Amino acid sequence: MLKPTIAGLACLCLAACATRPIDRAALRLHAERDCRVRAAVAPAYALDNTGIGLRNVAFDRCMRAVDFARR
Secondary structure (H helix, E strand, O other): OHHHHHHHHHHHHHHHHOOOOOOHHHHHHHHHHHHHHHHHHOOOEOOOOOOOOOOEOHHHHHHHHOOOOOO
């Protein structure tokens, strides 16, 4: 009973690996959502010449880290 179950799970894992990769647009949407959450949790603001930063740079830094930098 255990061997067929393990064999079935192994076949499912191999089938999952053989599927088509995720589209680049879908990957970008996932990365944007993840980066928005990270930016909201750990904000980092760029300081301008007045010493006050209003632009959150954590999102940009996260997107650069996953190779989806804004162009």
